[in-house]
Amino acid sequence: MITINNLSFAYKKQKPLFNELSLNERTGQIIGLLGKNGAGKTTLLQLISGLLTPKSGQIDINGLNPINHAPVLLEQIYFVPEEFIMPSVKMHSYVNGYASFYPRFDKALFNELIKQFELDENKNLSKMSHGQKKKFRIAFALASKCQLIVLDEPTNGLDIPSKAIFRQMVAGALEDDQTVIISTHQVKDVETLIDKILLIDNGQIIFDESIINLSERYNFKIVSHLPEHTLYSELNPMGYKVLTPSDGETSEVDIELLFNAINDGVKFNNEKPNHE
Numbered sequence: 001m002i003t004i005n006n007l008s009f010a011y012k013k014q015k016p017l018f019n020e021l022s023l024n025e026r027t028g029q030i031i032g033l034l035g036k037n038g039a040g041k042t043t044l045l046q047l048i049s050g051l052l053t054p055k056s057g058q059i060d061i062n063g064l065n066p067i068n069h070a071p072v073l074l075e076q077i078y079f080v081p082e083e084f085i086m087p088s089v090k091m092h093s094y095v096n097g098y099a100s101f102y103p104r105f106d107k108a109l110f111n112e113l114i115k116q117f118e119l120d121e122n123k124n125l126s127k128m129s130h131g132q133k134k135k136f137r138i139a140f141a142l143a144s145k146c147q148l149i150v151l152d153e154p155t156n157g158l159d160i161p162s163k164a165i166f167r168q169m170v171a172g173a174l175e176d177d178q179t180v181i182i183s184t185h186q187v188k189d190v191e192t193l194i195d196k197i198l199l200i201d202n203g204q205i206i207f208d209e210s211i212i213n214l215s216e217r218y219n220f221k222i223v224s225h226l227p228e229h230t231l232y233s234e235l236n237p238m239g240y241k242v243l244t245p246s247d248g249e250t251s252e253v254d255i256e257l258l259f260n261a262i263n264d265g266v267k268f269n270n271e272k273p274n275h276e
């Protein structure tokens with residue numbers, strides 16, 4: 001559904017940010033896009049959403065190039081930026097005006113989501129707090145039922161209960177034909193949600209792996225003594241957080257540990273472990 005071939009991009013008077021970046025993602029996944037500050041996550045999301053134009057290379061979303069702004073594609077992409085300004089209108093007026101751009105918009109779902117987020121639909125959007133505005137945009141994005149939902153740092157500004165509600169909403173509100181890309185540094189907020197991890201560095205996707213494969217091939221554990229086959233470890237109040245090849249048990253992927261291990265140069269392979 002999302003195919004990127006040899007994408008190159010540079011901001012004006014800046015050195016190239018992406019150089020021949022390629023990517024192929026099937027429909028129906030929740031993708032976590034990770035990377036250090038300035039790696040280009042927001043820029044890549046904007047390119048995918050048709051808000052920026054590549055210098056060269058092709059982006060293809062459901063067979064269409066987002067930069068052509070075809071209405072049939074625009075009505076299937078919803079992008080929630082990290083920072084945004086809301087107009088001075090009441091929530092219900094905004095929804096009445098903008099929902100019609102999204103043919104699959106589900107008003108009942110929207111009402112349910114704003115109830116869960118404890119938002120008041122009679123409130124003026126411009127007078128909402130940062131976290132409330134963010135919750136409104138997330139609720140609108142999910143209710144849009146767009147085939148591609150792009151969320152840039154969605155949990156920044158959300159209070160602790162809202163982060164859990166966010167996870168439940170995303171997990172519960174999606175159809176099989178929807179793909180969600182979440183760019184975040186708050187990996188704990190999405191750890192139980194995402195199906196795969198993309199890691200961007202130096203203008204390239206340097207890691208592209210499903211959570212299920214990672215949990216089959218590697219163990220992420222807290223131990224008091226370093227095991228023999230430790231690939232990467234970090235000191236922890238309980239001893240060590242360690243990454244090892246799988247011993248046959250599956251363990252939940254610790255994305256922060258994984259991220260640090262990749263940055264430390266640990267090599268991950270595609271082979272399934274043999275425990276016979």
Ligand SMILES: Nc1ncnc2c1ncn2[C@@H]1O[C@H](COP(=O)(O)OP(=O)(O)OP(=O)(O)O)[C@@H](O)[C@H]1O
Pocket residue numbers: 011012014017035036037038039040041042043044
């Ligand atoms: N409008 C712009 N003009 C020029 N340079 C820009 C612009 N927007 C971003 N950049 C630069 O492009 C690079 C990538 O920025 P981007 O915001 O995509 O990174 P990011 O991975 O989302 O970063 P962060 O994690 O800090 O949010 C940075 O070096 C940034 O300074």
